[in-house]
Amino acid sequence: GAVVSQHPSRVICKSGTSVKIECRSLDFQATTMFWYRQFPKQSLMLMATSNEGSKATYEQGVEKDKFLINHASLTLSTLTVTSAHPEDSSFYICSASVDYTFGSGTRLTVV
């Protein structure tokens, strides 16, 4: 089946720095990818929809200047958390629109 590879699995960064998370579709092309975040013991919340070759669509309340999404190719979407703060610490997960496939997630800790 379809596989989505997400890196890194864990990252710790200092407050004020930026962090990039990559999501790659293996063996298939994903014109659309979705980015979610999940706080402890809470459900996944959709942050944005990433479309290859066009601007991402952000959900209400998600700051597009803080969470930069780039989908420059059919196999790669990236999420950059800019000027990260401790409240951005969360579990970020991507998914492809093919076969309801999710990445393994990235645990971001901002110190």
Added chain:
Amino acid sequence: SQKIEQNSEALNIQEGKTATLTCNYTNYSPAYLQWYRQDPGRGPVFLLLIRENEKEKRKERLKVTFDTTLKQSLFHITASQPADSATYLCALDSSFQKLVFGTGTRLLVSP
């Protein structure tokens, strides 16, 4: 307001028994509903999808029902095993390919 509720935060059962998890929703009219398994620190793994015109779906030891009148889905794991211990999430489509997730039920199967 729109809600998806999985009305057991945690469920403990003995190995060999049938686990039954519930997903209720309000103010949605989904075309389909999905169930996922999520292990700690990992992304969700797709298990089953059931469409609005389907009453029941099975896959090996898993069975899902979907009652659009009651706005409820039941997820059953028969002959449960300790390896089935995980958090199970229901999700439904709110619009094209966008999923809204429930908060999950943590299942613990004891030997």
